[in-house]
Amino acid sequence: MDRLELKALAKVNLGLDVLGRRSNGYHDVRMVMQTVYLYDQVIMEKKKEPGIEVETNLYFLPVNENNLAYKAAKLLMDEFHIKEGIKITLKKHIPVAAGMAGGSSNAAAVLYGMNRMFALKLPEKALMERGVTLGADVPYCIMRGTVLAEGIGEVLTPLSPMPKCHILLAKPPISVSTKFVYDELDSREITKHPDIDGIIEGLDGQDLARTARCLGNVLEEVTVREYPVLEQIKNVMKEQGAMNAIMSGSGPTVFGIFEEKSRAREAGRKIKETGLTKQVYVTNVHNARRK
Ligand SMILES: C[C@@](CO)(OP(=O)(O)O)[C@H](O)COP(=O)(O)OP(=O)(O)OC[C@H]1O[C@@H](n2ccc(N)nc2=O)[C@H](O)[C@@H]1O
Ligand SMILES: Nc1ncnc2c1ncn2[C@@H]1O[C@H](COP(=O)(O)OP(=O)(O)O)[C@@H](O)[C@H]1O
Incomplete structure (x- = not known):
């Protein structure tokens, strides 16, 4: 080959x-x-x-x-x-x-x-x-x-595959180092751990609502305080019908889960319109294994 x-x-x-x-x-x-x-x-x-x-x-x-x-x-x-x-x-x-x-x-x-x-x-x-x-x-x-x-x-x-849904990704124009975020967390007390078991149970029951309710990222404790734009993007997504929205990994991308593609698109438009970021993508989850 x-x-x-x-x-x-x-x-x-x-x-x-x-x-x-x-x-x-x-x-x-x-x-x-x-x-x-x-x-x-x-x-x-x-x-x-x-x-x-x-x-x-x-x-x-x-x-x-x-x-x-x-x-x-x-x-x-x-x-x-x-x-x-x-x-x-x-x-x-x-x-x-x-x-x-x-x-x-x-x-x-x-x-x-x-x-x-x-x-x-x-x-x-x-x-x-x-x-x-x-x-x-x-x-x-x-x-x-x-x-x-x-x-x-x-x-x-x-794990049991995530049920079909639409994902809106929005990346604000800021840059955050993964090492910085992890290191910063060491100097803080973690006030709220995400419910990882709740996510797994939601997935096992193919219950998208429960899975979405349990989404959580402890690294937000560092980044959201430092960059209020992340909270603003999360709020727009939720106001526009996201089942939930959180930051991915060490950020700064925020993603929201939507049942309807049209609402994900509309939320993306709002995020652009309000000047929070121009970089938005509507996509979906992908569970096919490699061939
Ligand atoms: C935060 C996460 C969540 O999925 O993703 P991204 O935000 O990078 O996508 C990962 O843990 C990132 O994984 P990755 O980006 O591959 O990490 P690496 O290159 O190995 O490490 C970059 C730096 O992150 C910190 N690091 C990474 C992984 C880990 N479990 N603990 C850490 O403390 C270390 O300081 C390391 O020097
Ligand atoms: N092929 C590559 N694609 C993207 N980034 C790369 C690549 N090779 C090296 N890098 C460097 O790795 C760093 C992290 O990139 P990336 O994997 O996109 O981050 P993240 O894991 O946060 O999504 C960047 O600073 C980039 O310069």
Whole structure:
């Protein structure tokens, strides 16, 4: 196989709880992850000359060893002494540094793609073990779907799939570092832990209303205080009929759950109109496994 075109899908966190801090600075988490149908296109092409070439439509992204897609390719090329080269084209649509795991999803796609193109025959678990060395969310991005993520995010248990619904994503034009958000949380007392078990029970009962009611992200304690725009976006979504709305991951993307697509669209229009952000996307949950 000389060419492979993959979709690297984004995620949202339906629930995100932090249980403790490890001595290396990483945190023990308990998260419910959900894949959404917003994706980057990852095109992989073999080339005769050795080496890794990365090309992307976003001028500000690195195309060297600092790109997560490059790192993923290098990891397997080094381990398996691959002599041929690879060109990776990233057509980015997932907002960058947004709490939607765009970079991790690119890395996951490249690990999956390299495994297939070079017939490495690594089982999914082996790809995940390598993936976590690139980022805590990479193993989940390999697995995809509705998943409970524990440990630092790499201990994965598939859950009952999220019932069909529409997701409105809104990314305000602010930048928040994941490390900063986790570190800030250490200096605060967590006043309210999200009801992760309630989300899981909602999913088990295929009860969208219950699942939506239990959405929660402990990292909001840091970001919402710092950036009131997040609360404003959540409020518009709820006023416009969202079953609930919270921040995804370390932010700043906020997402709302809607039963009707027209209402999700209308809420997106309102968010743009009121000048909170121009970056809004209406999408849905995606539960198909990789082929
Ligand atoms: C917050 C979450 C929620 O899904 O997602 P994003 O907001 O990045 O999408 C993840 O936990 C982020 O995962 P990921 O972005 O892959 O993390 P990494 O690159 O491994 O780590 C970036 C930094 O986040 C902090 N970190 C990450 C994961 C974790 N369990 N504890 C942490 O404290 C560490 O300070 C680390 O240096
Ligand atoms: N292929 C990539 N796509 C997006 N970001 C990347 C990529 N490679 C490296 N990065 C860097 O990783 C950081 C986090 O990006 P991203 O994965 O989009 O964040 P998040 O996990 O918060 O959604 C950014 O600062 C970006 O410069």
